[in-house]
Amino acid sequence: MxxxxxxxxxxxxxxxxxxxxxxxxxxxxxxxxxxxxxxxxxxxxxxxxxxxxxxxYGKPEWRIDTVRINSVTVPVKPEVTWRSPWCGLIHFRKDEDVLASTRRAGAAPLPRMLIVAPLSGHYATLLRGTVEGFLATHDVYITDWTDARMSPVWLGRFDLDDYIDHVRKMLTHLGGGAHVLAVCQPGPPVLAAISMMAEEEDPALPATMTFMGSPIDARLSPTVPNKLAEERPFSWFEENMIHTVPGPYPGMLRRVYPxxxxxxxxxxxxxxxxxxxxxxxxxxxxxxxxxxxxxxxxxxxxxxxxxDLTEEFYLQTIQRVFQEHHLARGIYTYRGTRLVQPSEIRSVALMTVEGEKDDISGIGQTQAAHALCTGIPKDMQTDYIQPGVGHYGVFNGSRFETEIAPRVTQFTRRFTSRPAEEAAAATRKRWSDVRSSGAG
Structure with a gap:
């Protein structure tokens, strides 16, 4: 109604x-x-x-047409390179001929970066500044999630585990050795996806994963949204936050969080x-x-x-991430049967970024990823807190451009030189060492 x-x-x-x-x-x-x-x-x-x-206000345009690289203006064209009914993977493709003129002879191509945009009420274009911050230094891709009110009911459900599946499929599409940047909400499902990939020794495993303002453990430094999620019973969210899409939208009769x-x-x-x-x-x-x-x-x-978000995705996120903290407590089960274990990640470098004044994901919530990823060597872990910025400033604005993005770029550059085959070999060696020692 x-x-x-x-x-x-x-x-x-x-x-x-x-x-x-x-x-x-x-x-x-x-x-x-x-x-x-x-x-x-x-x-x-x-x-x-x-x-x-x-x-x-309809879906905004990207309005990213060029990027300056080594004083050269390189044309950019956003293209969908992979698609499902629930998400499109957008590649900000640079003009190859012009891009080649910016490189030194024999220089390696720009490292691939997958930016996983939040599915929390805004379009991926909210991360326009994030894309622009890495466009000159990376080959950038971003997830473009579908508006649930535009998804006919015959498409079926889309829940938190489906989100995890999509992250894995897009990483497979990009190939091993890419860099993953999860902004806000995607933190837990991206960490879960990479945990399962590491456990399976998936060749598409990324080289690094960076979490920015993410509720990995929402129990730490709880903010107003965190407290609301815990103070209200789950039934309150079912009864008050979920509504039915009216006509003439294609998703008519679908139950959504508007x-x-x-x-x-x-x-x-x-x-x-x-x-x-x-x-x-x-x-x-x-x-x-x-x-x-x-x-x-x-x-x-x-x-x-x-x-809009589908009913099942929203309610599962409320329950598993903000009320019962499944991943942080080590009890998250994929599809209800498979335990997700971040400790299985051994060859993917980890960086966390938080804002000093973040009123959505408080200090420590993103840092919690380090405590969960016990298999990653300390020299492959980095943590950074940006003074003076709130939640939005972690991934957009002047301080992101001048202080955060360069640090993330420096971090990904450290682990870009290793070919995908070398990274996979390192993963297999660590697994062999763990198994031979009887640990893990």
Whole structure:
């Protein structure tokens, strides 16, 4: 019912949005003298703020067309190289001819990096800054998860274990020796996927895995969302957070956790900050400050674009990650039968990144990966806490660009020189040593 009411409200607001857009256009006309007055500018700004706040935001574009490498502008084209009904793997393919001109003779190709975007209410384009931060130093791929409201019910279920399967399939598609970067929510399922790959000595095992602001162990430094997940019984989430997709969406009748519910939760956490941002936006428009108004639009155009999660994926994440902490407690079972053991990872280097002021994944939650991955040698583990940034600043913004991304690049570079065959051989040797000693 809630989903239908939201859609009805959207439709009911459409005439007012059109009127606001028409009024703004009229006031912006050079033939309208009222538009040049303070009163007219205020009216136009009010119409702009109203239209922006009530608009339906669809899936954003990537808007990544070029990258600068060694002072050369290299064209970039996002392409889907692997797809399932639930996810597309996007490759930011660089023009090979231009890219070749940036390399020294005999230089190795850029290392492959798989960025696993969160499936937590926003599109993968929220990580546009993350992609741009590594585009000059890596051959970048990113997961582009499907909006559940666009998935017909005949496609069936998509749960947390299906997410793990997808990570494994995409790593297989990329081949061994790639670098995996998991941002926020994907931390536990990515760690689970790599744990099982290591146990099987999968040749597609990555060279490194980096977790950024991830709830590996949400019991540590609990934040407001963590406390909410633990204070409410599981039945509360079933009864209050799950809704049915209405028509005319392709996913009609599918049970989902709507993106607008997640967005409302995040905005309520910092309501005063968002109200203040809108007021500043209004003043920027009145004052003709196009640069700051443009930055506001760019951020909120992305932030207000949301997607839905399937019921089963959302509820399993709440239960296994935030309420019962399966992976952190060593009791996570894949498909209910196979115990996931991060201690089996021996040849994949590990890096964790956290933000000092993160109010989503508190300090220590990501670092917990080191305590779980006891089979990784200490010289293959790195931990970094970025001073002065919150959750969003861990993977976007100026400090990410100047301080975090270079550290991650330095880390992946340390383990890029080893060919995939050498890494696989190291894995087999460690396994042989463990088995011969009777441990593990």
């Amino acid at each position: 809630l989903y239908s009411l939201v859609e009805m409200n959207r439709v009911a607001m459409a005439p007012m949005r059109l009127a606001a857009k028409a009024g703004r256009a009229a006031l912006a006309s050079p033939l309208n003298p009222l538009g040049q007055t303070s009163y007219g500018k205020s009216l136009a700004a009010m119409a702009d703020v109203f239209e922006s706040a009530t608009r339906y 993106g607008f519910v997640q967005l409302s939760s995040f905005m309520n956490m910092n309501w005063g900050r968002h109200v203040d941002a809108q007021w500043k936006f209004f003043n920027h428009l009145v004052g003709g400050d196009g640069d700051n108004a443009g930055k506001h639009r760019e951020f909120y155009d992305e932030y207000l674009s949301v997607l």
